[in-house]
Amino acid sequence: MAKSYDRIKNYTTSISVEKTISELEKMLAKHDVTKIMKEYSGEGVPSTLVFAVKTAKGEIPIKLPCNVESILQVFKDQVKEGKLPRKYADQTGLNWATEQAGRVAWRIIKDWLDAQLTLFEIGMVKMEEIFLPYIYDPVQEMTVFQLMETGQLNIGNLLTEGGMR
Incomplete structure (x- = not known):
């Protein structure tokens, strides 16, 4: 699969996972979401956002995953290609690269959700369409x-x- 990006989006973010998830929760709360919960990985890092969306047909449970491993792989690839500094590929234990991958992954989800909710706000899509796979x-x-x-x-x-x- 060809990559269409020079460097992964948000790769320099310093915004914490907790702050980003708080922003996600605020965005969702403004858009017919009735319940919000987080699931955590073994390291105590949020791995999934679970929530319920109110629709004309009732509440729909949504499970929105955050795949930090895929970001780590992109980091490795982009370090090999000379697009990112070496520190992005240092993946020994829970370290800066792993933490940065979490920050980047959640920021990308926030950007995606912001775009999707904008489409909802202007009437282009329903919530069910946005979250169907989830x-x-x-x-x-x-x-x-x-x-x-x-x-x-x-x-x-x-x-x-x-x-x-």
Whole structure:
């Protein structure tokens, strides 16, 4: 897959994960969200934002993950390419690069959410459209995307070879 960025977005941020999550919570609270909770990784670092969105059809549970590992991989790749300083690739234990990856990942999520909520505010999309892949089924403990990825949600009739029908 070709990369379309010179350097990863927000790579220089110094804004803490906690501050960014607080900003996310404020954004969501202004947009029909009724419950907000955080899940933490083993290191006590927030890894997922879980919330409920009020819709015309009732509350919908959403599970929005933050994949810090993918940011660490981009850091490694961009250090090899000479786009980022070496400190971004130092990944021994919980260190600066790991913490920076968390800060960057949550800032990217904040930017994405801000853009999506703007589309909602101007009436281009519904909340269900924004969060469809992240809608969470608590019985199966999976998101819509995870259900599709594991074959438990059949979208085969939507897929075609070579593009659209």
